[in-house]
Amino acid sequence: MELAAHPFWENLPRDKLAPLLAAAQLSHYEVPTVIFEEGSSSDGLYLVLTGMVIFKKCLPNGSCMPVNTCAAGAHFGEIGILSELPRSLQAEAQIGCTLAFIPGETIMGLIDKMEGPVEKILRSVISHLHNTTHHYVHEIVKHEKLALVGGMMNSIIHDFKNPFCLISLSTQLLQQRHPDIETQRICRNIENQIKRMVQMANDLAAYSRGQAELHLERIALKDFVDEYKSLNLLSFQNKKYAVTFDVPDVALKADKAKLMRVVQNLFSNAFEAMSEIGGQLKVEGRLDTDSSMVELKFSDTGTGIPEEVRERLFEPFVTFGKPNGTGLGMAIVKSIIDGHEGSIDFETSENGTTFFVRLPLWQE
Numbered sequence: 001m002e003l004a005a006h007p008f009w010e011n012l013p014r015d016k017l018a019p020l021l022a023a024a025q026l027s028h029y030e031v032p033t034v035i036f037e038e039g040s041s042s043d044g045l046y047l048v049l050t051g052m053v054i055f056k057k058c059l060p061n062g063s064c065m066p067v068n069t070c071a072a073g074a075h076f077g078e079i080g081i082l083s084e085l086p087r088s089l090q091a092e093a094q095i096g097c098t099l100a101f102i103p104g105e106t107i108m109g110l111i112d113k114m115e116g117p118v119e120k121i122l123r124s125v126i127s128h129l130h131n132t133t134h135h136y137v138h139e140i141v142k143h144e145k146l147a148l149v150g151g152m153m154n155s156i157i158h159d160f161k162n163p164f165c166l167i168s169l170s171t172q173l174l175q176q177r178h179p180d181i182e183t184q185r186i187c188r189n190i191e192n193q194i195k196r197m198v199q200m201a202n203d204l205a206a207y208s209r210g211q212a213e214l215h216l217e218r219i220a221l222k223d224f225v226d227e228y229k230s231l232n233l234l235s236f237q238n239k240k241y242a243v244t245f246d247v248p249d250v251a252l253k254a255d256k257a258k259l260m261r262v263v264q265n266l267f268s269n270a271f272e273a274m275s276e277i278g279g280q281l282k283v284e285g286r287l288d289t290d291s292s293m294v295e296l297k298f299s300d301t302g303t304g305i306p307e308e309v310r311e312r313l314f315e316p317f318v319t320f321g322k323p324n325g326t327g328l329g330m331a332i333v334k335s336i337i338d339g340h341e342g343s344i345d346f347e348t349s350e351n352g353t354t355f356f357v358r359l360p361l362w363q364e
Contacts, residue, residue, distance in 0.1 A: 001049045001072055003100050008047055008075050016110060024100040029093040038090045042080020044103045048072050051097030055089040064090055081107055160201075164194050185230075192231055199257045203332060214255040214339050218362045221247050221285065221294070224256065228263055240278035241271060247285035250294055251362035258336045259359075265329045266298045266355055273302025273353065287361075293342070294361055299354040310348065 003024055009017055024047075035046070038058050046053075052071050056064035067089065070076050080087055081104040093099065171187040178184075206213070225245050229236055236243055252259070270281045279301035286295055305313060314334040337344045342359040 003047070003049065006047050006049065006075075006100070007073050020102060020106060020110065023106045024102050027093075027099050027101065029095065029097045029099075031095060033093045035091040035093050035099070036087055038088065039086045042077065042083070042085065042087055042104065044101050045075060045077045045081060045107050046091075047075045047100040047102070049098040049100060052094045053097060053099070054092045054094060056092060057089055078107070080104075160198075164198065168194060189231060189233075196231070196257070196260065200261060203258065203261060203336075214258065216253055216255055216340075219252045219254050219256050219259070221250050221252055224252070224259070225283075228260060231260075232264075232267070235267070235271070241274060242280045243283075244280075245283045247283065247296070248287060248294065250285075250287065252294065253360045253362045254340055255336075258339075262333050262336050262357070265333050266357075269329070270298065270300035270302060270353070273300055273304070276303075279352075288358070292361055292363075293358050296357045296359070297354055298357070299352065301352040304350045304353055305346070305348040313346070314344075 003026070004017075004021060009020075012020075026049075029051070035053065038056075048070055050072050052069055053076065054066050055068040055070070055076075057067050058064050076091065079085075168191060171190045175184055175187045225247055229245075235241070267281070273279075274281070280299075281301075282297070282299045284297045284299070286297075287293075288295060314330050316328055316331040334344055337357060337359070340359055342357065344355060344357050346353060346355045348354070
């Protein structure tokens with residue numbers, strides 16, 4: 001396709017077409033070539049004369065996922081010129097692609113000469129389109145990552161079945177041969193930790209599919225705390241951290257395994273926030289005025305949650321400084337609390353963080 005025959009010039013007067021054609025810069029690509037990177041400045045408009053351009057979204061792992069294409073006779077780049085925002089996608093020219101590049105100032109010069117509030121209207125429309133596209137692409141990437149996590153967890157659960165069965169059988173043999181109290185307690189902890197690992201993997205797989213099943217029962221809060229302390233005895237024996245509990249003698253209506261996951265995640269985050277210098281972690285509980293809910297406060301003296309992630313803390317794949325974190329921990333915590341018809345919120349500063357978890361009481 002010749003430059004002057006491109007559909008972009010339709011209905012454009014001849015006197016305005018000449019300077020645009022003169023400003024156009026032609027480029028031909030014999031191998032796949034990145035035209036511009038995601039996040040780069042929007043410097044001009046591109047017309048596709050031959051071949052195809054593929055638009056990709058860059059993922060956190062360094063790979064790029066194709067989300068759209070542009071063939072001969074199409075154009076792209078106008079959104080960035082009008083919105084003055086960085087490129088939202090990466091553009092890659094395929095073999096045999098020919099492009100005409102027109103600088104942004106040339107396009108804006110043409111718009112400025114049009115009668116009426118054309119520029120203002122165009123900027124408004126483009127802004128809405130940009131926001132919609134950004135949200136759509138973000139959701140697509142999120143669902144792709146969740147599907148990947150779900151498949152990975154299903155594979156892990158399948159592969160771990162045999163080792164877990166062997167460990168479980170070994171603990172049963174130990175219990176039969178050594179009836180003393182300490183051996184029995186250790187074996188019970190091993191069994192419970194195996195069940196907990198399987199449940200955590202199942203929870204992650206279920207979350208990735210958008211499924212969550214709760215098995216609600218009556219749970220005595222003080223007994224629940226004692227069980228949690230027993231399962232995590234080594235953490236509480238660490239003199240680096242001072243952990244205290246002060247909870248009322250009430251019963252919750254909850255799924256014990258999933259509630260254990262919530263507490264484990266909050267404790268893990270608190271310990272990481274205090275890992276450099278140690279600190280205090282307090283768990284306090286109080287009844288709400290209507291006595292239908294209990295509020296649990298998890299307060300630590302760590303470094304606080306970074307400001308850049310506070311508003312998105314409960315979204316999937318949001319992590320703050322954890323080298324091996326998936327960014328799913330707090331998202332799963334929020335989904336579990338919501339499933340219990342409870343709520344979770346937090347306050348944070350450079351001196352520490354407090355999470356407020358509200359859960360329903362058991363009603364006889």
